[in-house]
Amino acid sequence: MxxxxxxxxxxxxxxxxxxxxxxxxxxxxxxxxxxxxxxxxxxxxxxxxxxxxxxxxxxxxxxxxxxxxxxxxxxxxxxxxxVAGGPVRIAAASNIGAYLLPDALARFRVETGAEAEVWIGPNPAVADRLSAGEADLAAMEWWDGRTGFRAQTWRREPLVAIAPPGHPWGALEAVPFEALLVEPMLGGEKGTGTGAALRAAYGDAVSRLRLLGGFGGTEAVKRGVRAGLGVSVVLAGAVQDEAASGALVVRPLMGRPVAKALMLVTPEHVGADSAPGRLAHFLMTGETVENLGVVTV
Missing domain, CATH: 1.10.10.10 (Winged helix-like DNA-binding domain superfamily/Winged helix DNA-binding domain)
Structure with a gap:
């Protein structure tokens, strides 16, 4: 040894x-x-x-x-x-860390008294951080299947179409794919898996989208859409506030649901009764228990 x-x-x-x-x-x-x-x-x-x-x-x-x-x-x-009771280190892909994790981690702290230290960055960097031992748990928009890790499907988060206030999509219950082809499609951070999810749903037709990239992240995309630069497709959880306030037109995509399978990933050696294992279980179920079972996918 x-x-x-x-x-x-x-x-x-x-x-x-x-x-x-x-x-x-x-x-x-x-x-x-x-x-x-x-x-x-x-x-x-x-x-x-x-x-x-x-x-x-x-x-x-x-x-x-x-x-x-x-x-x-x-x-x-x-x-x-x-062993000394330090915080669990969780690395999160940008959209997950910004929009989906904060409320859950706050509830985890209230119910368990345990702290979580969050690092947020692009999905490839999250995977590398976990592999390097710099995170105990990762929340990701995709996982590449590298060995030595246990991946669980945490949730399936719908993708929604967004447009500026007053846009004709506001009169629709759902946006057909053909409507996405009419205006520039604003793109944010690379490597999030949104393109792969759209291709899985619509096939080669995705190549007809008028992509306008370089916005860097979802917040910049939302600002660009509000300014009238184009439309976009984002995680539903990223635009809950804008949907409620009317700051953006937010509509589901027509046809079969289009969603991303968001993943929780831990090293294989992390036990279900360890601090990272307990946090993973809480995120999966919303509950804290003494004896945990982890389901792998």
């Missing part, structure tokens, strides 16, 4: 570019650092560093180990924090 002290010394040398500089950063003797490196290389059966002046460099094997080593140390730090 790898010794985390040895792993820490390896990363310190790789970052500092030398044994002496790493020893100063770690507060140990250079001889100790060399011993740690020798033991780690012996444990792995591979040379990890080229120890030459003026600087120490990574071998190909060392380069492959480095990201895993950082994840090991991050996981160890996280384990200590969880």
């Amino acid at each position: 790898l010794n985390l002290v040895h792993v820490r010394s390896f990363l310190a040398v790789a970052q500092a570019g030398g044994v002496r500089a790493a020893a100063r950063a770690l507060g140990v003797s250079p001889a100790s650092v060399v011993d740690h490196l020798d033991r780690l290389e012996g444990e792995l059966g591979a040379r990890l560093l080229v120890r030459r002046r003026p600087a120490v460099t990574l071998t190909p094997e060392g380069a492959r180990l480095a990201p895993l080593a950082r994840a090991l140390l991050a996981t160890a730090e996280r384990a200590r924090a969880l």
